[in-house]
Amino acid sequence: MQPPEITASTEQAVTRVAAFFEQLSLADIAAIGQLYAPDARFKDPFNEVQGVPAIQAIFAHMFEALEQPRFVVTGRVVQGQQCFLTWD
Structure with missing residues (x-):
């Protein structure tokens, strides 16, 4: 059985998700449902x-508990319609 094909649109979606988290602000939490x-x-x-x-509650709590939290995506694994991101 071959793994599901990774399309350009899947790669673009993963890139959008990574960029979203790298630029995440408290105001963006409401938009998590779009991802x-x-x-x-x-x-x-x-x-x-x-x-x-x-999921929104986790990120809202993060902004309450931490001063200026941020993410730097350090890796990604895309398999079919699933994605795994690693970040600092």
């Missing part, structure tokens, strides 16, 4: 949640 499916899963070393509201 994630309603039942999307999000996992990091501290959280594992499902659904856009839960």
Whole structure:
């Protein structure tokens, strides 16, 4: 079985997601639903949640708890319609 094909549109979408997170501000949290499916899963070393509201809550808390948080995307793995980003 061959892996699903990665299209140019998939690569463009991943690039948009990476740019979104690298430029993320508190005001952008409401737009997270434009990037994630309603039942999307999000996992990091501290959280594992499902659904856009839960994902938004993680990032809202981040802006409350940290001073000037930011992301630098350091890698990506794209397989079919799935993407895995690594960041600092």
